[in-house]
Amino acid sequence: MLNEQEKVVEIRGLIKSFGENHVLRNVDLDLYKGENLVVLGKSGSGKSVLIKIMVGLLKQDEGSVKIFGIDTLKLNLKELNKLRLRIGFSFQASALYDSMTVRENLEFPLVRNVKNLTRKEIDFKVEELLEAVALPNTINQMPSELSGGQKKRIGIARTLILNPEIMLYDEPTAGLDPVTCIEINNLINEVRERYKTSSIVITHDLTCAKQTGDRMAVLIKGQFKAVGTFEKVFEEATDKQVKSFYDYNFIR
Amino acid sequence: MSKIKKVDKPVLSKNLDEFFTGMAKAFAFVKRFFKEVWFPPYEFKEVLRQCYEIGYRSLPLISLTGFIIGIVFTNQSRPSLAEFGATSWLPSLISIAVVRALGPLVTALIASGKVGSSIGAEIGSMNVTEQIDAMEVSAINPFKYLVITRTLAATFMIPVLVMYTDFVALMGSYASVNANELVSLSTFFVQVFEAVSFLDIFSSVIKSLVFGFTIGIVGCYKGYNSSRGTEGVGQAANAAVVMSMFLIFVEELLIMQIVNAIRYA
Known part of the structure; x- marks a missing residue:
């Protein structure tokens, strides 16, 4: 499945600071077509900043x-939106x-970006995606009526409605119970299989990383300390900080 | 590592730098409104929804306040006019006061409290929960959907609310005049319309449009630029009310000077 020849994302020498807080320090990263890349790191290590810069x-x-x-730096707003x-x-x-209701949440990006859709086509697409995330009965519910896990699923369905080629997941399992975490991890894998997406999953949860990732990239103090398969990065880790990150997750 | 950006030192002082940066940001926000309002996509449905929220939902509060103001202002003015045996001038006095100043000002102040804080808190909350970011990454212009719609709705609805307040306040005034001087409704309103000129009504509408725009754009600006966190939402709502009230008083003063210059030219 992994096509190492075809890079869909190529990041080179990325630096980002907020005042005196230097979040990303010369970051390089590649995402290959069809792969799930997991970016691991502690809170505040710059993981979310990385994907926010990407979009x-x-x-x-x-x-x-x-x-x-x-x-992306050379694009005007119209090109960036495209x-x-x-x-x-x-x-x-x-x-x-x-x-907005769940239906309206899903329709919102669709009707604004795809012209001349009929009511029937919109309904079909919305219902298809709600089936895909296993929540067809929530269609008329408000977000406040949904659980944390259901919100995540609807959020993923909303992003899938525009048929993206790359998926960026920001902490997909944060704040969820272990069972729901596994369900979300399975959904991430299903999305890749079904919609042929390449993904970057931002997390600090090693279980999520192991279940969803083809490759791991460990971000520590704004720099990638290790990149590779789970086994290569953690089980053969020599870097003290990477090792301690692994130990902390599993001792916990 | 040498590429990491150095932190700039303040040009004047930290507070002055922040003040001028804030002013520049506010002007850029208003400029962006006037630049984007003319071009599609036009969010008519959202503008109508906001008109309903801002206009219709404010009616109970505006009705009560307008009616009470009419009664209170009439009762407070009566003794002064009675000293000169001029209580028959009450409808004229009240109508001029209500149409020229009280109606627009009271409506705008109430709306800045109710509508301005609501817009500031709603957009601030959307900012905190990344809903605005979610629009941006879906290639939807959040400025058009959130800011332009709410500002237009406030600009359209405040003049309507002002006219309604004027009417309700005059009805309150009539209730007081009728109870004390036994004047009929038609006599009362004949005096009202004799006293009020076209310039009074025209300036009241223009003033209300300015007030409506101010309430909408300030609420949106404060919400859109709220700091992250729940505290930021509260601060945005509070700042929206304080700033719009302050600007409304300044605008009232300026417009009054211009209208008086035209009236007595």
């Missing part, structure tokens, strides 16, 4: 981000529009 929510101080070979349609972003807190 243009934040701007880097230095370095380049190329997605499908396109340098690129954004090829990237799905699942937010940590789901970011569902709380004044």
